[in-house]
Amino acid sequence: MSRVLRGLGALVVLLALLVGVPALLLAVGARWPTTWSPQVLLRPDDGTVLLALVTSTAWVAWAVLALSVLAEVVTAATRARVRVRLPGLAGPQRAVAGLVLAVLALAAAPAVQLGPPPAVAEARTAPPPAPAAAEPTTTRARAPVPARPVDPSAVVHEVRTGDDLWTLAERYYGRGQDWRRIAAANPDRLTGGPDRLEVGWRLQVPGVVAVDDVPAGADSDPGTVVVRAGDSLSAIAERELGDDARWPELFEANRAVLDDPDVLEAGQQLEVPAGDAAGPAQPRAERVPERTDPPVRRSEPRSTRPAPPAGDGAVPGSAVPRAADGPARPSAPPPAEPSAAVEDRVAFAAVGGLLAAGLLTGLALRRRLQLAARPVGRRIVHPAPAVVPLEAALGRRQRPFTLRTLDRALRAVAVACRDQRLPLPALQLVLLAEDRVELRLSAPHATAPVGFAVEDGGRSWVLDQPGADHLTAVPADEPLRPWPTLVTLGRDDQDRLVLGDLEALRLLQLDGDPGAGRDVLTALAVELSFSPWADEMRLTLLGPDTRLPDALGAHAVEQSEDADALLDRLEDRAAEQRRHQPQPVLGQHRLDPDLAEPWTPEVVLVDGPLTREQTARFRALVDTEPHVTTAVVLVGDVGAPWRLTTAPAAAGPPTARLEPAGLDLRAQALTPDETAGVVALVAATGRTDTTTAPWWHVEVAEPEPPPDNVTYLGRRFGGWSAETTGEVDGVVAIRAAAALAADARVDHPTLLVLGPVELLGATGTAPPRAAKQCLEYCGWLLEHPGRTARDMASALAVAEGTRRSNMSRLRTWLGADAAGEAYLPDAYTGRIALHPAVSSDWQQVQILTAGGVNRAGDEALRAVLQLLRGAPLADAAPGQWHWAEELRTDLISCLRDVGVELTSRALDAGDLGLARWAAARALVAAPGDELLLAARIRTEHRAGNTAETERLTLQLAGQARRLGVDLDPATVTLLQEVVEGRVRARMA
Template sequence: MRWLRALASLAVLLGVLLGVPWLLLQLADPLGLLAVDWARALTRPDDGHVLLGLLSVIAWLAWAALSATILAELVAVLTKQRIRIPVPGTGWLRPVIGSLVAAATLAPAAMAAAEPPPVAAATSSQSPSAEHPPNHDEITTGRSYTVRAGDELWSVAEAQLGTGERWRDLLVVNSQLSASSRLAPGDVLQLPPDVEVTAGDSLWALAERHLGDARRWPEIHALNADLISDPDHLRTGWRLLLPAWQPESAAPSQPAAPAQPATPAPDASESPTDVPLESPAKALPLPSNSSAPSSRATVRPGLPIVELTDAQETPVVADPEVDPEGVLGPIGGLLASTIVVSVAARRRLQMVGRAVGRRLIPMKPDAMRFWTALAHRAETADTAPEPLAATTVVLGWRDDGTDVLHDLEAAGWTSLVGGPDTAAAVGAMLTTLACAPWSSDVEVVVVGAADPWAAALDDARVTQVGDAAEGVTHCLKLSARRRLELGMATLAEARADEDRAAAYRPVVYLFAERTTTSQEAKLREALSFGAVGVSIVTPGGEGVPIHYDGQLATLGDVSFTPQLLEAPARRALIDLFTDSGSLDTEAAPWWSTTPGHDAPRFAVERVAGHPYVVLLGEPEILDPAGETPSRARQQCVEYCAWLLLNPGSTSSKMQRSLLVAESTRRSNLSRLRRWLGTDPHGVEYLPDAYSGRLQLDERVTSDWQVLQGLVGVGVDLAPDRALRQALALVDGSPLGSAAQRWPWARTLVEDMTALIVDVACVLADRCLAQGHVDEALWALGRAEAAVPGHDEIAIRLVEAHSRAGSPEDTDAAASRFLRQVLEDNREVAPEHARGLAVARQRVAKAAPQHAI
């Protein structure tokens, strides 16, 4: 069949190069336009000759570009890519033309090879014997790694794949693993086949070097299409996935030579694939849970091997990035909700202290996906029972879904006995104690943990010590000191005394490493001092035992599914805490002095008569042309917003971002398509994704896009009129109540908030400088209604009221600002302290009898 494909490709190319111009000459002659009397043609109805002539000119230009691309690819193939002739505007077409040229140049060789040669005897290392048939359930990629003590999915990915964030790639090629798997020393893991681009590399060279056939470069391009927009330009340092199969089956069509035992034929239900010539990678079998025949298997970073058929728009296999269970592991709704609330509060503190012209550094993609998964899981949380002791943690869930609670201080010493990775159990307890509202007074000492919890949390209540010996000493000294200070008083009496309560807050020691016999004796001594507010959790030991056995755990007579924070989730959570705790910012892209700042990208007004999406307030769709859906209306608005903000994206990217089931995505997208409807000419506002890309009609706009267009030259350079128009668009908090329902939009909300504040501050500063105090107060009021509590807005309100000569309003604005800073446990920035002082002096000068 290879020679037939080569001849077909050659026929197509010859048809384009020779057949198309012949056909064009038969239909119309563009030279006839030279004889046209244009004065007459432009003033009288056309009989069709001019229109046909113009269309033929366009057709000839298109043929010329297509022919130039074919010739350029032919030169590249014949010179083995040593000569590359770029044709502007044809990057999207090059892979298709390249495939045709590559196939066509194989025609002579393919015809000569039409009669297959005798099959040479294969060595035992290349072909399994009849006595040992191949195991089609196992994936071999030609790259492997033997697990060592202490390895986890993240650390293996970090060491072998360049970044720990690629841990999901290991799940792709190791079907026996899941996100919750624990690695055992001696296990052999398959590593995804990939290659790093170095200086001077091209797709042709990579295909020749790693696949044994340079003409297979379009396969590499197809696998990495979301990374490579132009196949002629590769960026040094990129890691590209390589195909691990032949595009055509090369299974022998006749038996092997008698001297060699025949390789058993694969089962008819399987699709045999062979190893490419000189390629180290072997065939990757398709997922066993797929029932439809595949047209091609695809591997992408962070995605499983998937099958795409003509009838399927997106994969149907489980994806850790789509399935929250795969992202989070065994984390319950209550813990997820406490993390979401805690991180949101930390991120708010970053936002209110941000300087004008700066932007919060966006969260890492893995941290953002983890955040989205947490928000979805938090929706399943039941209300925490009241009241809860400060040191209560959720150990897991019974079969009926109810939480298994455990009070660490009441237990005194809790022992983790049996199977799980201790760090997973300790991580879940630590996160609860650090984030849960009922544990706000608890101090935690983390002992011997490899993960940088204290640095990531940046919380004075969390201390991290290096090893068990140091932790035991710390615990013994604290217990002895508290016992001595208590004297004859009880712990309850000391905590009831508001002057002494802070000194006797609960302290929990979480040991991530096992203690020795002598260290356990010292822990017993520490607990022998009685109730001093100290509790201990250790792997093993003599405390209240929690027995772990596989996927189950027991506490006394209660059997339950344990809550664990496994390695991938710990890494993602630490990234989330680190990102939300950092005070670092970056130059805002809406500021003219920011490197790489672009000119306006959006229209500065709404397209009348066409759908319009409100995002700078409670989200809604205005002026849809279709019928309002009877169900899932909010989800349709969400999908429309996502499509506006991610134009040209694929359905699989949409599914991963929104973390919804594929069936749900399809249903809601159909509802949205009917709701948006068509324009008067029957053009759909949301066309079907025949190209694989989802794209709203360009006439569907949003207030957020209009705002960006108004300040596209840079907020600092935008005229006052544009800034007023931008603020007039703001009708409440960005995304309103949907900001909590759309966790994928976290970065969007932060950017919206920052831009609104910056627009208001710039306009207010200009107005105050010109003496237009009322307009400055209007601008600041619009921003404060949308973004309450921001330092830059608050300090300018103080200044504006002082310039307006209103001591009462100035005093109220200053009090609100200082109260908010104190509640947030922050310090007043030096420039804001100077602003308060200036306002105080201005008011005192205008009304000496009044003091702020």
């Protein structure tokens, strides 16, 4: 009845608009004069002209309305097989579409069955019938049967913004390729092809069941919910709390397990906050007849794909809902994923934030040294594509804030003890949280520095305000670090990082499961190698594995296979230290910088069997008093007082028990696959060889083949190939670069990466949240056109639900061009690609330098530097854009080469102003670069600016000392010429 009333109301409205309006205009509307003369315009105004204008405007509006109604009638009458889209009338067509459909519903059966027919309702307990045929049978409204057979295993989905058939099939069936099942089940809306969906459509999705009520026991515990594939916090909030806007409450209630509100892992168990919840939201799908087998959650796809395995982060026993009156059904073993990406297998699930932050910091420093030593026109060698995603996975684990907090707190203690002449406390363990630092001491120490609270009778110092003024006041270059052997052992039941001072523990045995013990030992080796205080200790790996020391090439990290020779050296050093009466707390020696070096600690990690005699010698080395600065960690039971007993877990990190501290931990560990990836990253950032840069022209092709992993953001434009761009494109690129530099109007979406990341020229609305992530997605799509959703989620290290949400935001933000073509089209083929008109400032650089930087014109090089707005990817947050590290180094390298080339040309031409501008501009992208600073020095020397020349000379020399590198011989010669007036004599 309600549908009939709606249809009659719509019919009345349409008749009033289409018939009543023109009748009214003909009756009372004014007409233009049939004859014109000057007297018509000169006589006093009586309102006739104004009324005629109003009448004309009304007729135009009526014509627009009539055309829109006619277009929608054609669309509805042909069941959307013929769609009339009139330019400029998209809004009016949407406005009248509902009225037209409501009127047509009076003469035809309902397009979508909103509920079960009486016959089905009476047979709820009967077994489900076979699925409905793909082709429906059309009947008239007065027929007692529905227009289309109702599939009892179907749900009715209401189309939302961003929906398409592929994503709906992925949601309900687990496979985007099954979208044709939905198309075939909705012939009244769809043609059977990859149609564009309209918001508000109700589509029947066969083969799934939706129920309104959540069965008891669906989640593992009351008040909790298990994350499923495709979930987001807003979706869970809508489902559990009745309002998707309450997602921040979910995030705050689960801060212990969630680091990013946009990143959820399938299988995570989340707490649902209690309070005045409105109750679970009603499902979008309409209620359909129940089945006799246990129901699933509302709108959840009844897919043949099993739940994710426990090893991928699932909570054991919680992946399958439990029926209200029956036991849980076990899930089948997961199928193999032959196309799984690297980080699907190597997720660093057992890696703590300090190891990840230290490793990423170390990799960045090593790349900086690579770039500093790179000749003009050359390109550093990047890691193989298979290990590039590992940096993104590490980025998700890092906690640089926690690392800085710990370092600042420890240096504050050291400064206070030095300045107040207090004895240094005997530190054993550190329990580190985001907002709390707890130092556990081996002996009571009642006097603590300002800001620390004394607890447990002086055995614990607690800092509850890591950002307090007395900590931030400690100089960043303060050298006092009395506990350089602190290393992460794992996380406790409160999710705090537990660090042990190996020097204080002296001998730590990793017993229990040998495999888990070796994984823990490997993690200790990597973190000690890249900790902020790694330069203040020595690390010796006793065993056959030489990969990490070889890749590091660091003097402080060594490998040995001769246990006896190593013991001889350590015993000689221990005897020398004991002769000098070591302090009870060995770190006390390091409070005096003049005495710190002889008391540098050495940690020995033993990965291999030892004889009984060798074990006894290690025990005597560390147990004999007075104690010395040597610590030993080994796998196996040697009767050591400190023991970390490990056991492999069914899912996630191995479990461990630290005695005698009595702490249950999730141990930090690196699996063999993860270790191989880390070693590959470290080795790649330590290489000194280079390849020919694609932005530089060489007259004779070099014999070396290009690396297989070379990819470029603008490869759709042919990279730097002069044959594919040409002079016309170069002129266009110069104009486009000038428009971007002047912040002028941009015709199509353009991503700016040469500085803070921005998006210009988008025609849609910017998202209210996750905008930075959308920009990262846009950059990845420009770099990797035609890749799949699985590739994208894997490379960006995000859950599929988060990826879809951000892709929907990006699609809305980018909008469409003047012809209505979306700048981010729906990927019905499974391959995602942006509209060809979407570009970036980096692609402008590629066109401007086509054929080589050294062959490009001065105007082109100036245009390149005008595009520069800051360091490339300047505002990328930690944990983001790690997939683009190769891109970032290429941006820096190309811009530096442009600056060097243009500066050199300007100096040759005597244009000191251009030379100064070009070098200074390029230094924004490559701060501290030796060749650019040398160009600045040469420029200021020619200009006669003695003070600036000396300042830049001291800056360059000081920077080389800080990095621990030698200046290029040509730079040394230049500095001698400008400072001393001549080159120092050299013997032949």
